Amino acid sequence: MEFEEYLTAKKIDSVAFKKADQDRFAEWEKIFQTMHPESFTAQKKFLINDIRRRYHLNDQAISAS
Helix, strand or coil: CCHHHHHHHCCECHHHHHHHCHHHHHHHHHHHCCCCHHHHHHHHHHHHHHHHHHCECCHHHHHHC
16 A cells, blocks of 8 residues: 555545645655554554644545545
């Protein structure tokens, strides 16, 4: 699973996230590549919720993917 696919599954707009917070996006992408998605979720659980609130992927975008 690619990082962008993971973000979509978590209802996070990867384009908006990457554009607005490039450093965190790059850091998370690098970390994501080194571990299982479930481990990444467990490690970043509360941070993921905050990012989802900031860069929420609307339902139309989810159904189009």
